Amino acid sequence: MHLGLWVVVLSLFWLLLSGYMQPMLLSFGAISVLLVVLVIKRMANVDQELKQVDFRLSIFRYLPWLLKEIMSSSFHVTKLIWSSPKDLSPTLAKISLKNIPKEKRVLYANSITLTPGTLSLDINKHEITVHALEAASVDELNEGAMERKIAGLWPKKGEEK
Amino acid sequence: MLVLDIVSSILLMTGIFFGFSGAVGLFRFPDFFTRVHAASITDSIAVILIIAGLLLQTSFDLNTAKLMFILMFLMITSPTASHALAKSARHGGLLTLGESKQQQKQQKEQMQQQEAGQ
Numbered sequence: 001m002h003l004g005l006w007v008v009v010l011s012l013f014w015l016l017l018s019g020y021m022q023p024m025l026l027s028f029g030a031i032s033v034l035l036v037v038l039v040i041k042r043m044a045n046v047d048q049e050l051k052q053v054d055f056r057l058s059i060f061r062y063l064p065w066l067l068k069e070i071m072s073s074s075f076h077v078t079k080l081i082w083s084s085p086k087d088l089s090p091t092l093a094k095i096s097l098k099n100i101p102k103e104k105r106v107l108y109a110n111s112i113t114l115t116p117g118t119l120s121l122d123i124n125k126h127e128i129t130v131h132a133l134e135a136a137s138v139d140e141l142n143e144g145a146m147e148r149k150i151a152g153l154w155p156k157k158g159e160e161k
Numbered sequence: 162m163l164v165l166d167i168v169s170s171i172l173l174m175t176g177i178f179f180g181f182s183g184a185v186g187l188f189r190f191p192d193f194f195t196r197v198h199a200a201s202i203t204d205s206i207a208v209i210l211i212i213a214g215l216l217l218q219t220s221f222d223l224n225t226a227k228l229m230f231i232l233m234f235l236m237i238t239s240p241t242a243s244h245a246l247a248k249s250a251r252h253g254g255l256l257t258l259g260e261s262k263q264q265q266k267q268q269k270e271q272m273q274q275q276e277a278g279q
Contacts, residue, residue: 016226070205070209074179077186082182088195090195092260110237110241110244113241114240116198116205119194119197119198119243119244119247120244121244121248131194131257
């Protein structure tokens, strides 16, 4: 990843957080950006797993959908809390990962955890172990709406070309 | 401004309601794993609603950007924290409700068999 890009991103971040435009504070900002970039440059030699940061804007098409999912499942779990927790049917299940591109596994697992009612317990190369409050939510995951959404927005690198 | 204030307070109130529900669920749910689910309501929807409500209270300046950053980081860190908790519980050998029931059943059967053998 270009160090120049990091300079731009970090400077913007610093400016947004501080908002002061006096020369002294600006120079402090410049110094800290430089320091961070130096560290990044040195660490790049150590880190074997270099990843291109994904600058495609697909995430902005994914987030509203995820928000809608969070809303609906939150209502559901809240209903469970206030009705009777005796109705729970806690389930363990393994969800296959074969359709998810490698870089998006974290996104998938985190989305599962972020939607109330399902919780990703463990992840390996082939599957995620999911704990769900209700057996129905596991069926929903297996139906693969979330999987299709992610696989559709970020096609596997090989298929893309 | 009045409309914004009303919308913002509605968002804040529903956010508080969901946060409170999460806390109640934490007490009402039977075991560790189900309790994490209850806490995840507070993590996700309550945070989204409360920050959305606060966003409408700002005058759309730097504070807005800061709130957006807070929301973004919470959306990344809170599922990571839940996952870390649940994963270490799992690897530490904590059983889920169904599994521990099964284990008790097996132990009972073993005891009965031993008694029958004697």
